[in-house]
Amino acid sequence: MIDRTVSGVRALVQVGSEFGLSVSDCLRATRLTSDDLADAGTVIDASVELEVARNILSRVNDPLQLGIRVGSLVTLGQFGIFGFALLASPTLGEAVTLAVDYAHLSGCFSRLRLVYEKHLAALVFDASEIPSEVREFVLARDLRACAVVLPTAFGAIGELHLELPFNRESIGAAARAFAFSTATTFDSQRCAVVFPRERLSMALPQADAHTARICAEQCQELLARRRTRVGVSSEVRYLLTKDPGYFPAMSEVAKELSLDSRTLRRRLTAEGTSFTAIRDEVRSSLAAELLTRYRLNVNQTARRLGYTESASFSRAFTKWHGTPPSQYLAR
Numbered sequence: 001m002i003d004r005t006v007s008g009v010r011a012l013v014q015v016g017s018e019f020g021l022s023v024s025d026c027l028r029a030t031r032l033t034s035d036d037l038a039d040a041g042t043v044i045d046a047s048v049e050l051e052v053a054r055n056i057l058s059r060v061n062d063p064l065q066l067g068i069r070v071g072s073l074v075t076l077g078q079f080g081i082f083g084f085a086l087l088a089s090p091t092l093g094e095a096v097t098l099a100v101d102y103a104h105l106s107g108c109f110s111r112l113r114l115v116y117e118k119h120l121a122a123l124v125f126d127a128s129e130i131p132s133e134v135r136e137f138v139l140a141r142d143l144r145a146c147a148v149v150l151p152t153a154f155g156a157i158g159e160l161h162l163e164l165p166f167n168r169e170s171i172g173a174a175a176r177a178f179a180f181s182t183a184t185t186f187d188s189q190r191c192a193v194v195f196p197r198e199r200l201s202m203a204l205p206q207a208d209a210h211t212a213r214i215c216a217e218q219c220q221e222l223l224a225r226r227r228t229r230v231g232v233s234s235e236v237r238y239l240l241t242k243d244p245g246y247f248p249a250m251s252e253v254a255k256e257l258s259l260d261s262r263t264l265r266r267r268l269t270a271e272g273t274s275f276t277a278i279r280d281e282v283r284s285s286l287a288a289e290l291l292t293r294y295r296l297n298v299n300q301t302a303r304r305l306g307y308t309e310s311a312s313f314s315r316a317f318t319k320w321h322g323t324p325p326s327q328y329l330a331r
Contacts, residue, residue, distance in 0.1 A: 004046055004107055006032070006044055009027075012052045013052070014073065015073070016055075021055075021056060027052060028055050032044070045272075046109070047273075050130075053137050064170075066140075066141075067140025067144060068141070068177040070141045071147075072148060078106075079106045080105070080222075081218045085102070087206045088211040090209050091200065091202060091203055091207070092199055094212070095154065096114055097114065098212075098216060100112045100321060105219060106149075109138040110126055110138060110139065110191070111126040113126060119198070120196060121194070121196070122163075124191065126190075127142075129273065129277045130272065139191050140177075143178055144178065146193065157199060157202065158196075161194040162184045162192075162193060163192045163193075163194060164178070164187075165187070165191050223285075232268060232271065233278060236268070236275065239253050246306065247283070247305070247306045280316075280320065284320035287317055288328070290304055290305075291329055298314065
């Protein structure tokens, strides 16, 4: 996760008030003030927004309803330049790839992955790195936001199948909040939106390749600026990037920070992330830059990122960006 604007916290506070919580109740232990929420330029660490969610859940104890209500307040306009990039994408496939690469610019907490399964494609919402006490809230929030934004951005895109990790009885009538699908599977091992793979080539109504390219470049610049965080996670990121081509193990990083591995893991969890997530985030960003800006080939990029085999790198790259390096370069 990366730094984000306070729009998500504003939505949480609004919903918290509907449940009878005061602003101070919602912002407890975050150091945020009402003035911070009113300032559009305020940028916070992702862990702060999760702390606000914890504050509300300590009183409400209904993560599904909280996530659905907060996700309902998301609009395409809040995405800024990322929203324009989605709208201008020539095809649905390019829009989905863009969403995977820059999801955090929308305030999404889940890690998005595009998975190909024979004639199907699945947009997977992976919240495994999110602390367990707010994981259900995050999935409900991100999926409900998708349900709200999807028809606005792309119009009707046909048959969709929704896989939910929620129990049918526990979710009950709340399932209607995700009713952008034509079929739903409950108690799934994953959270995903599944659709025919051929749909990725569908042209979008507001396509403009030139605008899409410019917006994507601005998204990349914005994402790079937001990657600088406060807390121990920023120090971990620095240590992972200070020696190009060498990625130290967690135990080495902990030693550099005068911590033991268990303490480092606990502090990263408190900030809403993990050593693996930061390492993958750094490698993902560097991989795209080495391939596109510095024109290294796949083998050269793999070696620079510490991979002994290009095949292992290609699999990791596909997981990060939803497409193999060769297709990424071609696009």
